[in-house]
Amino acid sequence: MAFLVAGTLQVASQVADAQESLGRKGKYSMKGPRVALALCSPEVSASTVAVLEGVFQTLGFESCRRQEASVQGFRGELTRFREQLDAHGGSVGCAFVALVARPWQLRQSQQLVRELSRCKALWGRPKVFLLLSSAPGAVPAPGAFLASLGELCGRRPHWSLLQLLTEVFSRTAEESAGAAYCPVLRSSLRGALCLGNVEPWGPEAFQEEMAQFRKQLDAHRGPVSCALVALMAHGGPQGKLLGADGQERQLEVLVQELSHCGALRGCPKIFLFQACRGGHRDAGMGPAALPWFRRWLRAPPATPSQADVLHVCTDVQGRSSRGPTPGSLNQADVLMVYAAAEGCVAYRDEKGSDFIQTLVEVLRADPKADLLELMTEVNRQVCELDVLGPDCDERRKACLEIHSSLRRRLCLQV
Template structure:
């Protein structure tokens, strides 16, 4: 039996511009300003050019994403990576705009995929979604103790439409997301702290975010609650922010 080969590490080139767009509904979402402050600090530390729009309507969520895509594609200098932060009330698969209407997350994700945003083709696109995905609440559980045909090399190289994307949700499908009226959302505060102060590939950093959140004891209406983010990745390489 042959010995396993060490995995060759390949990382995304992060030498070009880094762009970030934050769309945040603050209406009836106390603590949002603390999250915006934490994100601003994080993007400054990670050398992202950051744009923020507060209180977008459902239609403006879509319009701002499409405008962001056009801005990226029209730049003269190379772009290495884009972050999109979406913060609002929500249900599974949708966000609620400031006007009370809903926009589909899938439509927002479409704007920057490999088909629709050429400047980000084969480059990392990170979506951070701070929103409820349902009404379920997690009280926690006790634990004991502590067949595709390969294309020949001489064929033109292509890439799937939906690769190089990372979707980071503040909570699991169907569950509520927690936010403190003064301190902000536990997910955003934990993520920005880890991304700013720790080094390593982004999926390793997200494992640390998940560990911290799972360890925390949240209290809502006098009852203990547990929460953890959900991470969906089609990244093809390691992504380093530091």
């Protein structure tokens, strides 16, 4: 009986750890040590191994070096690695395995992936495999790829690993122009994997990313026809963006950053905001049927209290800096869509945002229609929904708010 109880408690503890590994915000919690293993064939240079260990250190991992010449040797080392993790006695935050060998030695990598997936200490935890070819003249060279990854990790600690790898893929593909090479990643991650010790999307990060985005557009050689920015974060009253550290930024600061982009002058700029704009929870308005009529007369659904309003402002000179001003050259050609009316909560649940999901469905159904009309249709569908927030047991209503200074019809597909 004591053995059964102990086993049950151990399983319950593992289940709890697995559930906590992925937070409600869709981000791995990274509780526990970060462990890394480098498996390199003998011909791999010491400089490549040093760069690899530097990448591990930048990402907060402890690295250990192994040299084997065959796939069988790799698997044996990985088996011992798994046994060491299981003997650790607790959950591991993340595991990173780098394989640097000849291409033929990497063809059976799925066997190594399955070997580590059996690790109980990594149940529900992210497992990263990096495969690099050590063949002469390999494109990209392992050292160059790792150096680019390490440099980017140091400059962008708030980026997720998928973002980092995508940027590295872009750089290495440009450097190897003319070669038949394109990196590929396969992912079954259930959430964002952020290895840096920085909150991934604080207000400073948003502004930094927007400034970087603007520089990339201005440096782009060809014409730019349109820009779309989707921003999902915590929000507060008066259009403020709240970070995990409690600091605030005005959403309009981000809009102005892109409005001053030379490459986008006269071009449409679209902003989608999935963020709260206050704490009001709208119960909606509408006629309610009397109890004895409910069998024969179905009352129409409640309507958000801030729906069915069109507000046109032509006083350019007298307006404040909040929101686009149609006559201002810097603020023209901007479309901003908020997931909530001013002062209201923007709802989402474990399945995601109703605003974003509805937007995707509407765009797929009629991609050639005018975007402003499509956003109106999205608002109609969202207003018909009854939403249930995580901190409220009663059904509430949501209503989008659309700000536009577009000077022409905007159709994303011709």
